[in-house]
Amino acid sequence: MCFSSNHQLQGCFRLALVILLTLATTGIRTGGDVGISGRVVDAAGQPVAGAIVRVQATAMTALTDADGQFTIHNTGALDDVMVTAWKLGYFNGGVRIEDETDSPEIVLAELHPADNPDYEWVDPRPNPDDEVKNCGDCHASIIYSQWSNNGHFKSATSPLFMSLYNGKDISGEVAAQPGYRIDYPHSNGNCANCHAPAAAVKDYTGVDMNKLSNVELMGVSCDFCHKVKDVAMQANTSLFSGVQHMNLLRPPDGHQMFFGPYDDIPDPDAYSPVISESIFCAPCHEGSFWGVPIYESYSEWLASPYAEQGVTCQKCHMPPDGVTSNFAPGKGGMERDPASIPSHFQLGSRDSSFLASAVEMKTTVKRRSGKLTARVAIENVAAGHHVPTDQPMRNMILLVAAVDANGKQLPYIGENRVPVWGGRGKPEDGDFAGLPGKGFAKVLFEPNPLYNADRASLKGKHVFPAPQWRIIAIKEDTRIAAFAIDVTEYEFDMKKAEFPVRVSSKLIYRRTFRNWAKMKHFDLQDITLAEGLVRIPARTEASQLTSRVQ
């Protein structure tokens, strides 16, 4: 197993945490044990067994016994701290104590028994001027600013998404294939189940993405995720998608509550173990269309060593920023270890350096009797799923070229070429189809003729690669799985070459296929993930030269 250094560090941290927790819960009795004892009861005064009790914002914890009694050992002297408790099915509870000699009784309130479908979502945007507390009013500086720059915030309004939904170009004005609404003019689709979950919970098939309002427009917003009580993935991910895999718990009128990753922030918060697990992301990062798996990053993760090692989605996509020690400064937040605070960056396909960190490319050149062979190995070193993953229009293109001292391209005599979806046209415009290289994508096609007598002019036209909402099948899947290495060779004729010869390899990432980008007038820059250059001097004796560039 070869994890990157980053994961090793996280592994160490986990181990330390486990040891700490073990020490804290078992308690090593020494002569000078200073600790705190108390009791956890429910609203009726009955003892709550098996609750986790914690000195707030520390790793000092204990479990309650059958009588609801607990003792946290070795706390040392305590001064005006909160002792908190939580058990599944309850809100977090907490009592402030003056010092360790107190004997607190913590009352745990049960969660509301049922979801309230009429609940009004909290607006994420800071607005300190009104009476209402928005998410951003207390979490503006850290969480809100991180979240409002990521794809989750824009899931319902992204021009890229909307152009595909409506069948318009990026301006939103001009009709352009592909488009869900061109193909199904009377269907709103189930896009909202993930792209506008706050609206979709009202109607799983009927939400028009053009008719959202208020918080619905904020995409995968704060309040939505923090109202998810549990995730239960249905087996058929074509029939069920996004919010249909989730159990929400929205409080009754006049009440509030949030699920979060902390068991030590008292009511109205409730600890949610699932919010830190990969399955929390699965409802929207695992999905099929017409029975064909389209979004697969969760199952790719499940099948990867990352799942075994417990490296969750959140660990890489919501890494602690390392600086934040209080996520509600001045608003009741408390100081914590920065390593215990996940960020809300939710890094993804918009973040070029994050993408580039996922792959490593190594180019080796061999020469033999006038033939030059470049061997390119691309390894998925840091993504716990395939690269690229999810939305199948994402793709990577490897370009390999050999140029002699006069700047002349060496004739290509190999077989691997960039597929047609790399773009037909001039290479200088970014159209790379046919060049020496390779494409990495899950490519969909339409096996059956499309038939709609009334709309033959638009719908009758095949688009290749096909968009996932059409009745599609998978033509090929050349993506690179976690820790997999893709190796390909490229042969050039160097009989007439003037030395030195330079062999360059370049791996780029595109958020859509080139022909889609042209049809839709997307102005998306190619993201360079890795580059390699091998220089072959005139009279080198060495038969093998290597470049390793990330």
Next chain:
Amino acid sequence: MRPVTVFCAAGLLMVLFYSAGCGKKESVPKQFTLAIPPGLEQLEPVIPVDNPLTQAKVVLGRKLFFDERLSLDATVSCATCHIPLLGYGDGRTTSMGVYGLRSTRNAPTLINRVFGKTQFWDGRAASLEEVVLEHMVAANDMRNTPERLVSALTPDETYSQAFTEIFGAIAAETVAQAVAAYVRTIVSGDSPYDRFMAGNTDALDESAQRGMALFNSERTNCATCHAGPNFTDEQFHSNGAGMDSPSPDPGRVTQTGNESERGRFKTPTLRDVTRTAPYMHDGSLRSLKDVIRFYNQGGIAHPNLSAQVKPLHLSTQEQTDLINFLRSLRGSNSFQPGSS
């Protein structure tokens, strides 16, 4: 004779509708003359008395046939599984409804169903209206409800106007009647075979002619079940297809309860058979070549295997001849409304 009485009854019904209506001009709806292509003249169209063909109804039915609003999420129309270019099949082993839900049987062609008395592979429907009604609400097909259907179609003024004029109201039943009326107009004949039979000896090449002789011979017995101008006896037989699977489709027995009918399915027409691959009720045979090979080996052993199905010992040339004959059943398509 029969169509005439049907139309008279229709005219009467429509007059009743209109006189009961809101005082619009009373006129007999323009009747639709079902053009019977050469080769099918001997067949008797089955048109229910309460749903006569009219011009307006067929036009409406055709629009509905291609309209995805019939399904739960407006993504699946009749044409999703009955694709005209694929002989009104869908090219899949088993067909697919909303959200990619799969049904257990191959989408049968709609060609010449106007000549059939029972519908579906197991004959469970007595009319095409029943077929449409079932498809619209079946969980793995369109998954819709009658209420949702009506509320999806009503806002469309073309529909509300047409339904009011033709049926009085939009309802699941009237949608089914309109679609069924359109499906009854999907007829195919006037094939090279029909032209040959009409005396044009150039219409079939020698191989196809040898294939025809084989097809009609007692050696193959093909024409025993694939009988008559539509190449079907509309009866239920077992050739054993799919009976070797772990959980075989019971077929006709589900309708009759008669164990001797387990594994029996309705003989499909062979008209335009080159377009409708894959074959059999489960789509288990990918090509006509596979079909001929299947019959040549005597189908698949099964207690209810038809006596007509037995090893044929056909030479390679004979198998090719049979396929060439089947190819000659491709109709001119000029008899289908909107196909031009």
